[in-house]
Amino acid sequence: MKPSRPEYSCPDDAADRRAVAPIICYPVDALPQPDLTAYRAARDGWVQLFETIIPPRDAACFEVPAGHFFRITSTDGPQVGDLNLWSADLSAHFYSGKTRALHGTHLSTGDRMWSNLPDLRPLATITDDTLDWYGFDEWGGSVHDVIGTRCDPYTHALLSGGGQYHHCCHSNLTRALARARNMPLHQAEAFIHDVLNVFMCTGFTRDTGQYFMKASPVRPGDYLEFFAETDLLAALSACPGGDCAGQHSSDAAQCHPLLVQVFKPMTPPAGWTGPASNPYDRSHGAGI
Numbered sequence: 625m626k627p628s629r630p631e632y633s634c635p636d637d638a639a640d641r642r643a644v645a646p647i648i649c650y651p652v653d654a655l656p657q658p659d660l661t662a663y664r665a666a667r668d669g670w671v672q673l674f675e676t677i678i679p680p681r682d683a684a685c686f687e688v689p690a691g692h693f694f695r696i697t698s699t700d701g702p703q704v705g706d707l708n709l710w711s712a713d714l715s716a717h718f719y720s721g722k723t724r725a726l727h728g729t730h731l732s733t734g735d736r737m738w739s740n741l742p743d744l745r746p747l748a749t750i751t752d753d754t755l756d757w758y759g760f761d762e763w764g765g766s767v768h769d770v771i772g773t774r775c776d777p778y779t780h781a782l783l784s785g786g787g788q789y790h791h792c793c794h795s796n797l798t799r800a801l802a803r804a805r806n807m808p809l810h811q812a813e814a815f816i817h818d819v820l821n822v823f824m825c826t827g828f829t830r831d832t833g834q835y836f837m838k839a840s841p842v843r844p845g846d847y848l849e850f851f852a853e854t855d856l857l858a859a860l861s862a863c864p865g866g867d868c869a870g871q872h873s874s875d876a877a878q879c880h881p882l883l884v885q886v887f888k889p890m891t892p893p894a895g896w897t898g899p900a901s902n903p904y905d906r907s908h909g910a911g912i
């Protein structure tokens with residue numbers, strides 16, 4: 625955090641230096657865009673293959689074949705979900721940092737969930753978001769962030785003088801993956817990564833730059849919908865923070881289940897071929 629009283633005085637040209645206009649680090653004009661019209665047309669006549677309810681303060685894994693859709697829906701009351709995505713063979717995982725750099729702090733329709741290096745390919749594309757009306761509020765808050773991480777018992781222990789809480793999203797996701805892939809907990813834990821915070825309303829305070837949360841605007845029936853660009857394994861945790869209006873990492877908040885549905889389209893989207901491999905040659909300049 626920046627000091628409230630800096631140790632060093634401003635240079636004479638401080639105002640000029642601060643007045644330099646920012647530029648976008650990663651302009652996405654050249655990024656191949658999903659054909660949303662084709663993706664959405666593929667939903668006509670789709671068939672639901674699978675559904676599962678994520679219980680409050682717990683998580684579950686589900687598989688989504690390439691070319692299928694999945695939806696995360698609020699059912700009973702406001703609830704935040706923490707989503708992890710992997711390629712089905714666990715060789716690649718969602719890379720929230722680069723997704724943030726490309727698409728901004730909060731995702732919506734047309735944005736993609738990118739995988740870690742060296743592939744950096746889309747794992748999923750968001751095809752519908754019933755909360756896209758929220759935009760950014762007066763505090764700079766918005767929904768579906770890729771700026772947080774996931775609530776975890778280690779941070780909780782540090783901040784609470786050693787408190788033990790076992791239903792943080794990190795632990796819920798760990799147990800879910802261990803169950804789904806028959807792994808010991810410590811092996812599954814190594815696969816858990818920073819999440820897409822589905823339905824969570826967050827931002828950074830303007831004065832201190834601290835991560836904040838506020839009550840999720842999600843209503844029963846709201847959903848976030850994805851298209852699987854490759855065979856996926858996903859894990860979703862119904863955060864112990866509930867709507868994240870007050871506390872997380874405890875049993876204090878009222879929590880609700882989340883519904884996950886997987887849909888098979890009659891045919892894949894017209895023109896869809898799946899993600900191309902990354903064109904970088906991976907030589908890293910060695911031997912030049």
Ligand SMILES: [Zn+2]
Pocket residue numbers: 706774775792793794862863864865872
């Ligand atoms: Zn959580």
